[in-house]
Amino acid sequence: MSYEKLISSLANQGAKAALPNPYQVALKISAALILYAALLVGLFGLRPDFSLKIKEFSFFAEIFISILAIFSAATALAFLRLPNFSDKFLSKNLSPAFFVIFTFFVSYHYFFRADNDSSLALCGVADYRCLLAIIIFSAIPALFLLRILRQGVMTNFYFSALMIGISSGVLSYLIERLIHETESFDHLFIWHFLPVFIVIFLSLILTNFTTKKL
Amino acid sequence: MGDEILTFEERMRLAQAGDKIAYESVLKEIAPLIAAFVRKFNYRNLLDVDDLVQEVLLAIHQASHTYQSDRPFKSWVFAIANYKLKDRLRTIYRRKKLSEIDFADVENELCEEVDFDKENEPSLESMLHVLRPNQRQIVKFLKIDGNSLEEVANKMGMSVAAVKVAAHRSYAILIEKFGQK
Numbered sequence: 001m002s003y004e005k006l007i008s009s010l011a012n013q014g015a016k017a018a019l020p021n022p023y024q025v026a027l028k029i030s031a032a033l034i035l036y037a038a039l040l041v042g043l044f045g046l047r048p049d050f051s052l053k054i055k056e057f058s059f060f061a062e063i064f065i066s067i068l069a070i071f072s073a074a075t076a077l078a079f080l081r082l083p084n085f086s087d088k089f090l091s092k093n094l095s096p097a098f099f100v101i102f103t104f105f106v107s108y109h110y111f112f113r114a115d116n117d118s119s120l121a122l123c124g125v126a127d128y129r130c131l132l133a134i135i136i137f138s139a140i141p142a143l144f145l146l147r148i149l150r151q152g153v154m155t156n157f158y159f160s161a162l163m164i165g166i167s168s169g170v171l172s173y174l175i176e177r178l179i180h181e182t183e184s185f186d187h188l189f190i191w192h193f194l195p196v197f198i199v200i201f202l203s204l205i206l207t208n209f210t211t212k213k214l
Numbered sequence: 215m216g217d218e219i220l221t222f223e224e225r226m227r228l229a230q231a232g233d234k235i236a237y238e239s240v241l242k243e244i245a246p247l248i249a250a251f252v253r254k255f256n257y258r259n260l261l262d263v264d265d266l267v268q269e270v271l272l273a274i275h276q277a278s279h280t281y282q283s284d285r286p287f288k289s290w291v292f293a294i295a296n297y298k299l300k301d302r303l304r305t306i307y308r309r310k311k312l313s314e315i316d317f318a319d320v321e322n323e324l325c326e327e328v329d330f331d332k333e334n335e336p337s338l339e340s341m342l343h344v345l346r347p348n349q350r351q352i353v354k355f356l357k358i359d360g361n362s363l364e365e366v367a368n369k370m371g372m373s374v375a376a377v378k379v380a381a382h383r384s385y386a387i388l389i390e391k392f393g394q395k
Contacts, residue, residue, distance in 0.1 A: 016230070155297045214297060
């Protein structure tokens with residue numbers, strides 16, 4: 001056989017030690033993301049009306065769905081480091097499902113319950129600081145997740161990049177929601193929610209340039 | 215390792231713990247499986263099977279730390295092999311590295327001769343001389359000129375059914391005289 005030599009040379013090098021269990025990694029990622037969010041919220045301060053807002057169903061549901069989207073993306077990412085990920089249907093598709101629910105939830109508020117004029121949000125209420133904050137807040141989690149991903153092998157490139165984008169983008173949305181006091185759905189949609197898609201797009205570019213494919 | 219036969223999963227677990235003999239035996243056993251897998255998808259001989267098998271073995275070695283011993287080994291191996299196979303085919307199609315097909319190589323696999331040309335026509339014409347002029351004309355229109363039954367019927371001023379009957383009779387005569395050839 002023509003690969004005898006190659007096999008003996010590979011066998012001499014030996015197999016590498018196994019990566020930790022993906023569920024452990026998912027827990028580790030989730031813990032790190034919680035710590036990061038707590039650190040930033042501690043640094044910038046929780047919004048003054050938080051204790052009142054959390055009693056509102058829509059605010060509570062928004063926070064809850066975004067947390068589910070973040071953690072399910074983190075779990076999917078822990079599995080994406082392994083090549084035979086495709087048989088984990090639930091872990092793979094849960095995160096995009098939660099992200100879709102999250103998108104519908106925020107869009108519903110904007111399109112059906114918005115009491116402000118959209119043009120006002122674009123001109124007067126427009127706050128580029130929110131856009132910048134969301135992109136900057138998502139940088140550290142994105143780099144951390146990328147580092148975790150690079151420890152394994154890349155066979156699902158676009159999906160991995162999407163998970164990094166969802167996880168870090170929604171996390172920074174959540175942080176911004178917890179520290180920035182706003183009642184305007186227009187502002188929320190344009191300056192908080194749409195930047196999440198910019199983060200996803202940047203994650204795709206970042207993942208493409210920094211990961212070595214198998 | 216002892217005399218007992220260990221599964222792929224058990225041997226890979228030993229390999230990840232540093233057992234080089236177990237690792238070698240795993241690689242040796244999966245190489246023919248990968249080769250069979252690659253051959254199965256090697257349409258039109260686009261792939262160099264040995265080359266791709268070596269590439270897959272290298273990829274398996276590079277990704278050996280990603281195998282989780284509580285999961286099936288073969289699904290892990292074939293996920294990598296599948297990825298490398300698709301990657302290679304994508305490269306081939308992107309660079310249009312499609313090999314040319316030489317007719318001389320496939321001539322024997324074809325049902326009919328590929329070098330059929332006008333030079334063969336006189337012999338066919340001479341075969342048709344055993345038919346009556348009317349039948350000869352019908353066969354010529356149908357089989358040499360490639361007309362449809364309706365077109366031949368129009369040209370000959372006959373009904374389609376009559377053309378069909380005449381053609382069948384002509385074929386029967388030709389088969390009787392020259393056989394299936």
